[in-house]
Amino acid sequence: MGASDTRTRDGVETARQPVNRLPYRYDLDGLRGLAIAFVVLFHVFVGRVSGGVDVFLLLSGYFFLGSQLRYAGRGDASPNPWWPIWRTVRRLYPALLVVLGATAVAALWWVPQMRRVEIIDQFTASLLYLQNWELASQQADYNVASGTVSPLQHLWSMAVQGQFYLLAIALAMGVIWARRAGLDLTRWVSPLLVVVTVVSFSYAWWMHLVDQPLNYYSTWTRMWQLTLGGLLALHGHRLAFHPRLREMFTWVGLAMVLSTGLLVDGAALFPGPAALFPVGGAVLVLLGGGQGPVAGWLANRVMRWLGDIAYPLYLWHWPLLIVSLALWERETVSLAHGVVVVAASILLADLTHRRVEMPLRQHARRPMAGERRARDARSQLRTPGAARARAVGGGALCLILVALLTVQGVWQVRLHNAGGVLLDAARYPGARALIGAQVPDATPKPDPELVGSMxxxxxxxxxxxxxxxxxxxxxxxxxxxxxxxxxxxxxxxxxxxxxxxxxxxxxxxxxxxxxxxxxxxxxxxxxxxxxxxxxxxxxxxxxxxxxxxxxxxxxxxxxxxxxxxxxxxxxxxxxxxxxxxxxxxxxxxxxxxxxxxxxxxxxxxxxxxxxxxxxxxxxxxxxxxxxxxxxxxxxxxxxxxxxxxxxxxxxxxxxxxxxxxxxxxxxxxxxxxxxxxxxxxxxxxxxxxxxxxxxxxxxxxxxxx
Structure with a gap:
């Protein structure tokens, strides 16, 4: 967690920032962007899992858990859990709500075959970051793109990430609260993460043999990828290697990450032992320390931009692909179709990042104990400016959230009514028509979009x-x-x-x-x-x-x-x-x-x-x-x-x-x-x-x- 000098303020022991702060790894932004770019390309053109999501999860653990635990190590850290949660919500929800809202309009209005109860349920599950468990409960294998696959299938990984973020915040808050009670838990954090990593990996190995579909979606089998990233954030910089060896790590690691999808079928194997290949490649890049020409290439302006748009790019590409397949009544993706989907995904991702994510993201540093950040925010709303614009944008997104949450309730009422009322035998004789019953002119019942759930x-x-x-x-x-x-x-x-x-x-x-x-x-x-x-x-x-x-x-x-x-x-x-x-x-x-x-x-x-x-x-x-x-x-x-x-x-x-x-x-x-x-x-x-x-x-x- 890093040593720091301490002093007291208002009777509470506080700490100054460590003198030697770790430099930000821009090459990892490039790696994250490249990993998601390969996810998109493999989804669109290859129809296989590339391993990019596994790399993305490792980097999420590296950035988020490392950040939370470093903050918890500060003596002046705020014990209020609202701030990290609110910061995370502002980082994740705006882009997600825009994509889900657009997907709901396109899928539910223009693509009748997507008006299925299981997909309606997935909208709510995605909003609540439970999509991985919803897909597991629906016994939905991770399928290649087609017009009948859920346009929200890919959000399972966002659900795993969101659940992990809450656990990471809870762990950091536990460290902060324990210190304020006079108990130092910092020395136990790393051993805990080691145990979780080993147990989760072992569980993923076992589940691969027992129930691979559940293994693929489960938060607990994916946890090792995230906690391993957290361990590297805390201790990776302490591992000393010769500069040329670091350069070799980066070369080999990047090659492993990029070749995964060509060598193995991740949907059938990950996150079991086979996932060590892409994750191990990402670990090597991390241990490379950002040195060498490959790291420099990953940190260049274009690659950093790709890292910036990685999250909205991941959100957009799959709904665009699935909805377009359904609209154009295709089962496979042609080269021209794929190029259009990728180009549209990149364009929408860039717009979402610049016009939605950045304006609504919390840019101020995390508050320290004793700060009155909420009071300051309220005072900014009294005058015209960026604060009011952010509030209006946030209000619009809240309306999208409410509308999306309402969809499932409306559908459940329709399903209840359809399943709870017997059809009028005179208008809907069914099989009785085969033995002489009259068949009047009537729209077939029940609604085909509901009958599958009855x-x-x-x-x-x-x-x-x-x-x-x-x-x-x-x-x-x-x-x-x-x-x-x-x-x-x-x-x-x-x-x-x-x-x-x-x-x-x-x-x-x-x-x-x-x-x-x-x-x-x-x-x-x-x-x-x-x-x-x-x-x-x-x-x-x-x-x-x-x-x-x-x-x-x-x-x-x-x-x-x-x-x-x-x-x-x-x-x-x-x-x-x-x-x-x-x-x-x-x-x-x-x-x-x-x-x-x-x-x-x-x-x-x-x-x-x-x-x-x-x-x-x-x-x-x-x-x-x-x-x-x-x-x-x-x-x-x-x-x-x-x-x-x-x-x-x-x-x-x-x-x-x-x-x-x-x-x-x-x-x-x-x-x-x-x-x-x-x-x-x-x-x-x-x-x-x-x-x-x-x-x-x-x-x-x-x-x-």
Whole structure:
């Protein structure tokens, strides 16, 4: 923290500034700008993670944590936490609010397919610097640019940075408050940072093997990059190296930073051990001490300017890229398109820096103990000038903040209303149109921008086992009566088993159970169809464990009927047509051996691109409004006959239910049937449409009940 002479003022021990202040490292501004420039170029032209964000985080720790701790080491440091927080808010929020406001206008008004609840939630998460956790909760992998990717995806790193800043301020305030209480904690700061760095890096290494998507976003796995920067700020200048060795450090370090994206895929590896390559390169540049021709080049006027605009450049480039892809209906970036995006990003970044960041940034030095900075600021507002102009600008940004925070609330009200009111069956017959119901002229419901977030009660009540949850636990055992649907007092039991394509049938079964006095008990897990033996090498070991619990429960319960799906495409291998996976009949044989009745439902169509990747049906409808173009050609998904029938017809108490006529008419499976959107994404049924399937489903299972 640095030694300093002390004296007393107003009874409080204070300190003068250290005599030998460290020179500012302008070459690191250039490194920061270059790192972000490579992030932009790789996002736009390469579609890979360059490692620039990892370097940016290290430098954030170097500059911010180092600054906070050096200030805390001063005896006359102010104990008021408001000042560092306010200074940080004025540094980060103005540019962020301008970019988020512009993105909201462009994405929500001009790009209908971005009016999705998960993106609306991300606006609030970005404002509150929680975007990394929001993306993790949405199980959003860090994807390359396309028209369907969130325009706010890149703000995960700003969230990590913002959370770290608060922790850094808290640490510095703790040192200041402890000293005022007579306890010197400065000697413990560096050991603490060493421990945090080692533990965080070890955690990132472990998480890379366990859950890489969460590893990529987590604040705790990224912490080592920031605290390592802080340690270098405190102690890096004490490491003495020969000048020529320092020059070599800078050359090698810069080469490592710039080559990272060409050598590794950061999204699949960082912040695990592979991140030591770009971070290690940045460390070498730091240890280079700003000496040599490379450091001089990094500190030249152009590179320092690039460092100045690095933050707004990072903010602007991704929304411009994603929104333009969606507007121009492109999945890839052409050279001309990329050049336009990069040029526009640089121009907007420079304008944002000069017209928004600099005027609203706090330029005065941080106040010392006893200063009355707030009183002085109020007095400046009494006369016309820069202070009033800053206040007006700040007020305008506050209005943008309020407007953006309101968006999520409005969307949640719309979602609540859409999900809480049953559609009028006369105007929106859904599947009943297939059995003679009249279909009046009406706009399809529910709103396609909302339907994706409308889920069944199994999800709402937590009755489905999710990725990462203990496969040994059946949710019905934890949730009890909350996970029993239909008639809770019914004397017959229908078990619904399988993955999410089985889960969606709980909506009509819940209706039928109440009408016909049977209970519906779900034993379902995300992406986990039911089988007795895994023969396809498609499903996770956790799924095998979960299915063992399901089989044990079914053999003990002896249900009146088991329902599940019987077909699916080999989507993992790019397949687009339905198949009967080899694992499925092992479950059917188990049921036959235990004399348990089974109704096997043929799967509904999946909307995919030619390579097997998924295409959201409601978002397609939002984009082009064509129920046929956004639907599926029947013989591109369905076989000529139900492939499960041959297996089930010869088994006792088993029935193959061919559901294809519930989704397809005259060789086509449209996006809308009976004025109701059939799907909530690329392959799952919407809640309103599955609700309308109740009478058709009853005709098929009534014989068992």
């Amino acid at each position: 889920v069944s009660k199994i999800w709402i009540e937590g009755c489905i086992s999710l990725f990462g949850e203990d496969p040994q636990v059946l949710p019905v055992d934890e949730r009890g009566a909350d996970c029993v649907f239909g008639d809770p007092d019914g004397t017959r039991d229908v078990y619904l088993v399988g993955g999410s394509h089985a889960e969606q049938w709980v909506t009509p079964l819940n209706v039928l159970g109440r009408e016909h006095d049977f209970r519906v008990i779900p034993l379902v897990r995300q992406s986990c169809p039911t089988f007795a033996e895994e023969r396809d090498d498609l499903f996770e070991p956790d799924c095998v464990e979960f299915n063992q619990q399901v089989l044990t429960r079914l053999s003990e319960a002896d249900p009146d009927l088991v329902i599940s799906t019987t077909t699916r495409p080999y989507i993992e291998q790019g397949g687009r047509m339905e198949e009967v996976p080899d694992s499925y009949p092992t479950f059917w044989d188990f049921l036959a051996d235990h004399d348990i009745p089974f109704a096997g439902l043929r799967d509904n169509p999946w909307k995919t691109f030619e390579d097997g990747s998924e295409l959201s049906v409601p978002l397609c409808f939002l984009d082009i409004g064509d129920i046929h173009e956004c639907g599926v050609v029947e013989d591109e998904f369905y076989r000529s006959t139900d492939p499960a029938a041959a297996h089930l017809e010869g088994m006792p108490n088993a029935k193959a239910v061919d559901t294809s006529a519930w989704f397809c008419v005259d060789g086509h499976c449209p996006a809308v049937i009976g004025n109701v959107h059939v799907y909530r994404d690329s392959n799952h049924l919407s809640v309103p449409y599955s609700y309308s399937l109740a009478p058709l489903l009853w005709e098929e299972i009534a014989e068992f009940l």
